[in-house]
Amino acid sequence: xxxxxxxxxQAPVERARIVGRPTSSTGFWSWFxxxxxxxxxxxxxTTAIFFFLVGGVxxxxxxxxxxxxxxxxxxxxxxxxxxxxxGTTMVFLMGMPIAAAFGNYFLxxxxxxxxxxxxxxxxxxxxxxxxxxxxxxxxxxLGGAPNGGWVNYAPINSTPMADGFxxxxxxxxxxxxxxxxxxxxxxxxxxxxxxxxxxxxxxxxLMRMPVFVWMMLVVAFLTLFAMPPVTAALIQVYxxxxxxxxxxxxxxxxxxxxxxxxxWIFGHPEVYILILPGMGIVSEILPVFSRKPLFGYAVVVxxxxxxxxxxxxxxxxxxFTSGIGPVAVAAFGLSTMLIAVPTGVKIFNWLGTVxxxxxxxxxxxxxxxxxxxxxxxxxxxxxMHAIVPADTQQHDTYFVVAHFHYVLFGGLVFALFxxxxxxxxxxxxxxxxxxxxxxxxxxxxxxxNLTFFPxxxxxxxxxxxxTYTYDEGLQWEGLNQLATLGSFTIALAFLVFLxxxxxxxxxxxxxxxxWDGRTIEWMTPSPPPEYNFAQxxxxxxxDEFWHRKYTEDDEGRLLRLPAGAxxxxxEHEHLEADGHGIHMPSPSYWPFVFALALPxxxxxxxxxxxxxxxxxxxxxxxxxxxxxxxxxxxxDEGDDSGAGPxxxxxxxxxxEGGARSRPIVDEGVH
Amino acid sequence: xxxxxxxxxxxxxxxxAAGDHGHAHHATNTGVSNAKLGMWVFLSSEALFxxxxxxxxxxxxxxxxxxxxxxxxxxxxxDIAFTSVTSFVLLMSSLTMVLALAAIQxxxxxxxxxxxxxxxxxxxxxIGGQVFEFTEFYREGLSLHTNLFGSTFFTLTGLHGAHxxxxxxxxxxxxxxxxxxxxxxxHAEAIEISGLYWHFVDVVWIxxxxxxxLVPQN
Numbered sequence: 001x002x003x004x005x006x007x008x009x010q011a012p013v014e015r016a017r018i019v020g021r022p023t024s025s026t027g028f029w030s031w032f033x034x035x036x037x038x039x040x041x042x043x044x045x046t047t048a049i050f051f052f053l054v055g056g057v058x059x060x061x062x063x064x065x066x067x068x069x070x071x072x073x074x075x076x077x078x079x080x081x082x083x084x085x086x087g088t089t090m091v092f093l094m095g096m097p098i099a100a101a102f103g104n105y106f107l108x109x110x111x112x113x114x115x116x117x118x119x120x121x122x123x124x125x126x127x128x129x130x131x132x133x134x135x136x137x138x139x140x141x142l143g144g145a146p147n148g149g150w151v152n153y154a155p156i157n158s159t160p161m162a163d164g165f166x167x168x169x170x171x172x173x174x175x176x177x178x179x180x181x182x183x184x185x186x187x188x189x190x191x192x193x194x195x196x197x198x199x200x201x202x203x204x205x206l207m208r209m210p211v212f213v214w215m216m217l218v219v220a221f222l223t224l225f226a227m228p229p230v231t232a233a234l235i236q237v238y239x240x241x242x243x244x245x246x247x248x249x250x251x252x253x254x255x256x257x258x259x260x261x262x263x264w265i266f267g268h269p270e271v272y273i274l275i276l277p278g279m280g281i282v283s284e285i286l287p288v289f290s291r292k293p294l295f296g297y298a299v300v301v302x303x304x305x306x307x308x309x310x311x312x313x314x315x316x317x318x319x320f321t322s323g324i325g326p327v328a329v330a331a332f333g334l335s336t337m338l339i340a341v342p343t344g345v346k347i348f349n350w351l352g353t354v355x356x357x358x359x360x361x362x363x364x365x366x367x368x369x370x371x372x373x374x375x376x377x378x379x380x381x382x383x384m385h386a387i388v389p390a391d392t393q394q395h396d397t398y399f400v401v402a403h404f405h406y407v408l409f410g411g412l413v414f415a416l417f418x419x420x421x422x423x424x425x426x427x428x429x430x431x432x433x434x435x436x437x438x439x440x441x442x443x444x445x446x447x448x449n450l451t452f453f454p455x456x457x458x459x460x461x462x463x464x465x466x467t468y469t470y471d472e473g474l475q476w477e478g479l480n481q482l483a484t485l486g487s488f489t490i491a492l493a494f495l496v497f498l499x500x501x502x503x504x505x506x507x508x509x510x511x512x513x514x515w516d517g518r519t520i521e522w523m524t525p526s527p528p529p530e531y532n533f534a535q536x537x538x539x540x541x542x543d544e545f546w547h548r549k550y551t552e553d554d555e556g557r558l559l560r561l562p563a564g565a566x567x568x569x570x571e572h573e574h575l576e577a578d579g580h581g582i583h584m585p586s587p588s589y590w591p592f593v594f595a596l597a598l599p600x601x602x603x604x605x606x607x608x609x610x611x612x613x614x615x616x617x618x619x620x621x622x623x624x625x626x627x628x629x630x631x632x633x634x635x636d637e638g639d640d641s642g643a644g645p646x647x648x649x650x651x652x653x654x655x656e657g658g659a660r661s662r663p664i665v666d667e668g669v670h
Numbered sequence: 671x672x673x674x675x676x677x678x679x680x681x682x683x684x685x686x687a688a689g690d691h692g693h694a695h696h697a698t699n700t701g702v703s704n705a706k707l708g709m710w711v712f713l714s715s716e717a718l719f720x721x722x723x724x725x726x727x728x729x730x731x732x733x734x735x736x737x738x739x740x741x742x743x744x745x746x747x748x749d750i751a752f753t754s755v756t757s758f759v760l761l762m763s764s765l766t767m768v769l770a771l772a773a774i775q776x777x778x779x780x781x782x783x784x785x786x787x788x789x790x791x792x793x794x795x796x797i798g799g800q801v802f803e804f805t806e807f808y809r810e811g812l813s814l815h816t817n818l819f820g821s822t823f824f825t826l827t828g829l830h831g832a833h834x835x836x837x838x839x840x841x842x843x844x845x846x847x848x849x850x851x852x853x854x855x856x857h858a859e860a861i862e863i864s865g866l867y868w869h870f871v872d873v874v875w876i877x878x879x880x881x882x883x884l885v886p887q888n
Contacts, residue, residue, distance in 0.1 A: 113825075117708065118704070118708060186712070186715055189711075189715075190708050190711050190712050190715075193707075193708075193711050194704050194707050194708045194711065197699060197707065198698040198699050198700055198702070198704050198707055199698065199699070199704070200699050224711060224714065224715045225714070225715065225718050227715070228715055228716070228718035228719035228721075228722060228724045229718060231719060231721030231722075232719060232723055232726070233722070235829075236821075236825070236826065239814055239821065239825060240821075243813075243814040243815060244815040245814045245815060245821040245825075246682075246739075246817065246820075246821045246822055247726065247813070247818075247822075252737065252739055252817060252818060253729070253730070253733045253734070253736065253737035253818055254818060254821075255729070258726065258729060262722060335740060402734075445806065491808065497687050528713055568730040621839075624839075625839075625843060628840075628843050629843070629847065
């Protein structure tokens with residue numbers, strides 16, 4: 001099937017233009033121009049795991065430094081760079097991009113679409129993420145990495161470099177880099193929102209959407225509204241630092257606390273941006289391995305939306321010690337207790353799903369259960385922070401570090417690993433090793449709790465975070481050594497995951513539906529073809545695929561319908577009834593070119609060099625105009641209108657007169 | 671296995687509206703095309719971006735006087751009559767934008783090009799006025815560094831100016847596309863979507879102009 005297609009693939013008849021249009025959808029270079037949401041997702045995931053490793057190494061260095069009192073393994077500035085880049089990496093270069101990877105792969109598949117709404121914009125988001133990450137890390141070679149904490153607080157980070165508060169250009173790299181990454185995140189958010197709202201298969205009403213899609217939709221709205229305030233704050237920091245502005249200059253009447261407000265108006269919704277995709281993944285895994293529908297689907301969805309709304313009203317609980325006054329503190333304490341309610345509701349829904357189910361303890365299920373247990377611990381210590389006097393005591397101690405690692409590591413990371421094990425066969429067409437998976441799970445549980453549980457006690461005993469060492473005789477040695485031991489156990493667990501991922505290429509091909517799944521992504525072959533569904537399914541139920549496989553007899557017992565009745569086969573004869581064939585967007589160079597302009601502009605801003613800035617403007621302008629003038633699909637040559645960088649429409653990939661036809665190739669990474 | 675080959679006539683049908691990035695032969699779930707929905711969603715994000723800067727402006731409004739920062743004060747540099755004229759020109763560009771959309775919907779491509787150019791030109795007049803104003807203020811001693819007014823004023827109006835500039839480039843690209851004969855009547859939505867952006871930038875200016883120039887302050 002593929003060879004025939006490749007044989008007819010030729011360069012399309014091109015009008016005179018500066019650069020031709022990329023045509024191949026296989027091979028190394030196709031990864032630079034692809035607009036296939038699944039390939040983009042794999043790129044997101046791979047890059048994010050790489051940054052996960054880098055952030056993990058930074059964490060290990062931190063733990064080595066803290067393993068003994070008055071240690072000199074790292075000096076204060078190196079330590080500052082490590083915790084700043086660890087936090088920044090895990091939030092912006094691991095957490096958000098991995099969510100984008102899962103969202104990219106499964107949001108279109110789960111709603112029965114052939115791609116996202118704006119495929120080229122999707123590609124742009126990835127390149128901005130990659131270039132933004134490289135830009136941030138290049139600071140290590142260009143005078144020192146950011147070292148003012150992942151919150152980049154003013155005034156320490158906004159005071160001009162000449163004043164020497166922080167050595168190096170770190171805060172500039174941070175401000176410019178995060179603005180850059182924010183542009184990519186907003187692009188992806190717009191894409192996800194439009195895809196989920198506009199491109200659902202016939203019959204897929206909003207209340208039939210899988211919970212993962214719902215959570216990604218909420219996350220996209222949160223991203224959309226959370227990035228602008230922090231962008232504004234960082235522009236202000238940049239101006240203060242580089243043009244002697246006064247936004248946060250107290251001597252001129254500027255208010256450093258304005259930065260805290262603008263940052264946490266972003267920063268708290270960001271917590272939900274990170275955790276909600278994990279909640280979505282877990283809500284997919286639990287029903288499949290309990291062989292029961294999700295308990296209280298509507299409640300789970302509305303709880304997710306409620307978290308999305310309430311998430312905007314709790315930001316100042318990060319600022320209880322900043323003197324915002326008793327009324328504000330009381331109000332934000334109350335709203336923080338309130339947001340625990342929908343979160344707690346979800347936990348009970350998950351328990352209700354497992355309760356009485358035919359539970360199969362496969363690796364994804366283990367991770368999902370681990371998520372529930374550990375996230376609950378993190379949630380409980382979170383509610384403790386709503387109690388203002390307690391929070392004031394715990395502020396900036398290791399108690400807080402323990403809390404948010406229970407939420408984001410014990411919660412999010414466990415859900416992500418669950419997601420990897422669950423969807424791996426779909427993405428790569430191979431099963432991961434079950435034994436290694438279980439070994440990894442238990443190593444991770446032990447390592448994680450060993451690392452972070454002692455931090456609760458260290459925090460209550462007063463060990464401050466973001467401080468590179470501590471004195472002897474404070475009796476913190478034992479617990480710190482325990483935490484360091486745990487962190488290396490985590491590293492070992494991660495290694496097992498990498499081995500498992502790598503070895504999976506030698507395992508036998510996975511069936512299209514290895515877990516007896518419920519949602520429609522399991523109806524496609526593993527891995528799915530470029531166009532996802534040969535025939536877009538008509539959705540009649542929530543858990544559509546389940547209802548196509550099973551029915552109930554009179555006494556309510558499950559009956560399996562005849563095999564294969566509903567599985568989407570690879571037969572391309574069953575093309576859409578309208579006979580138009582399957583329309584896929586064409587690859588493009590321009591997202592890459594346009595994204596390339598951003599780091600160039602970034603270096604121009606950081607070093608205040610007009611030549612670099614001008615080069616960035618030229619590259620960006622060229623990329624943008626070429627993008628605007630390029631039709632989304634090759635054969636629309638001359639018909640597109642340059643609607644701006646809005647992306648492509650899904651239109652015919654087949655070409656007039658058969659001059660060119662896109663190869664339909666199964667594109668696993670193997 | 672060969673894919674079905676789209677009949678040549680399809681390619682025009684598939685792009686009834688340039689901005690329509692969805693299946694043109696299916697309606698979208700919301701009934702609003704992908705590109706238009708995407709633009710609305712994006713503009714909601716932009717609203718918060720300007721909102722943050724406008725809030726910052728209000729927070730620091732009049733504070734220079736309170737803390738005794740060096741001048742100049744707003745009242746010493748503003749030329750409200752001049753700025754009102756350029757603001758009026760910018761608002762009129764929204765009218766020409768609407769006329770451009772009406773023209774392409776009628777299939778009148780000559781007038782479409784005239785109104786597109788007029789819109790871009792009015793935008794450029796506004797930007798020219800802003801450049802003049804910035805230069806003038808700077809000569810009178812106001813910079814990002816001088817006082818809180820300087821920091822907030824230049825940042826807020828400068829970022830708005832950057833948005834207008836992006837809009838001008840977009841309009842000129844559309845105009846060039848039309849000159850090449852590659853912007854057909856069925857692409858009216860492309861004009862509509864650029865119009866959404868343009869009107870948004872105008873509306874933001876109404877807020878900024880009111881907040882900065884018209885609300886009285888010392």
